[in-house]
Amino acid sequence: MDMSTIYHLLSLINLIAVTLSVLFAKKLYDSTRGAADFWLFLSAFIFSLGAYILFDFIEKLFSVTFDSPINAAQDMSITFAAIFALVSAIYVKKMFDEMTGE
Amino acid sequence: MVVKKNKKSGKIVDRVTKIKSGKKMPLKNKTGKKETKKGNKKLNKSKKDRLKDVLLFEDIKRNVENKQIQENKPADVIEKVVLTQDTQINQDPILPMVRFGSLIPFASKRNYYTIISFLFILMFFVGGYIYPATSEDIASNYVIWAGNEGKYDRGLFSQFYASIAFTMGVFLLGYYVNATFIRYNIKDWNYFSIGILLMLFFGLGRIGELVYDHNIFEGFKNIVLPVALIVLAFASYKIYKNMAEAI
Numbered sequence A: 001m002d003m004s005t006i007y008h009l010l011s012l013i014n015l016i017a018v019t020l021s022v023l024f025a026k027k028l029y030d031s032t033r034g035a036a037d038f039w040l041f042l043s044a045f046i047f048s049l050g051a052y053i054l055f056d057f058i059e060k061l062f063s064v065t066f067d068s069p070i071n072a073a074q075d076m077s078i079t080f081a082a083i084f085a086l087v088s089a090i091y092v093k094k095m096f097d098e099m100t101g102e
Numbered sequence B: 001m002v003v004k005k006n007k008k009s010g011k012i013v014d015r016v017t018k019i020k021s022g023k024k025m026p027l028k029n030k031t032g033k034k035e036t037k038k039g040n041k042k043l044n045k046s047k048k049d050r051l052k053d054v055l056l057f058e059d060i061k062r063n064v065e066n067k068q069i070q071e072n073k074p075a076d077v078i079e080k081v082v083l084t085q086d087t088q089i090n091q092d093p094i095l096p097m098v099r100f101g102s103l104i105p106f107a108s109k110r111n112y113y114t115i116i117s118f119l120f121i122l123m124f125f126v127g128g129y130i131y132p133a134t135s136e137d138i139a140s141n142y143v144i145w146a147g148n149e150g151k152y153d154r155g156l157f158s159q160f161y162a163s164i165a166f167t168m169g170v171f172l173l174g175y176y177v178n179a180t181f182i183r184y185n186i187k188d189w190n191y192f193s194i195g196i197l198l199m200l201f202f203g204l205g206r207i208g209e210l211v212y213d214h215n216i217f218e219g220f221k222n223i224v225l226p227v228a229l230i231v232l233a234f235a236s237y238k239i240y241k242n243m244a245e246a247i
Helices: A003-031 A037-062 A067-100 B007-021 B037-071 B075-080 B085-089 B109-130 B135-139 B154-182 B189-211 B214-246
Strands: none
Touching (some): A003 A037, A003 B214, A037 B214, A067 B154, B109 B189
């Protein structure tokens, strides 16, 4: 099997896995709405990952045609994922501090 | 909570039990002789004392029972419990904290994440020395430090810095998830922590493909990413399921 075929298959697996993650992240956010900011930013982190994987899938599907804008979009989504990961890390600590009364 | 036994009340209780058993201070003189005034006074005193003692005993009994009702603990436990300083500090915590002791210094369960991350970062740097960027990578402009006739590729730079930011953000998220959810042993967050660790590996792979051997690090990144996403999907499913059951 050719390497590019394997990468195409992997990107399809990524897309399916991230769709499931986004679905459950949305359900988590809906069930904990307003409870703590941590859930909001955690779901935002997973949504950003979803966006990254979606752009990756599109890039693999259409290869060179939209290379630069797709790469830029991927960079942006992964930067947002980094920001949301950082903010959710802060909020999870805050949430547990409030819960334990420290 | 420390319950100190009052010495006075203890003596009184002993005295009352002795009185009840009838060993000391008999009520009547066996000879049946008339009691003198002194003897009557003594008898009266002892009667008064006994009455006082019985009343005190009843009081103590009532107090213990009241405490038992308030704290919902049996009286035996209240008397026997001798708490250490440690347990006094963490009285009835909201979340039971799990302390994972280990013989290896700093290798408690919540620190495994940090140790594995640092080990992997070390391996990543070592991998950079073993598999540096090939001439083919430089010619194809896959690495940021060379190629394009000495001109920098801005696109690759933004990808490089975005990857560094992503790796750092994911590392911090994983660290705090381990310091909170894993520390308090909350169900199914282990999977999420593993998923985050794999995402960290993916981030390092993304950095590596821009500075070291492109093919090797790209291959590594492409293999790790689906595994990480599957683990994250499974973790989010499990967490949601538990939360839905709890609600």
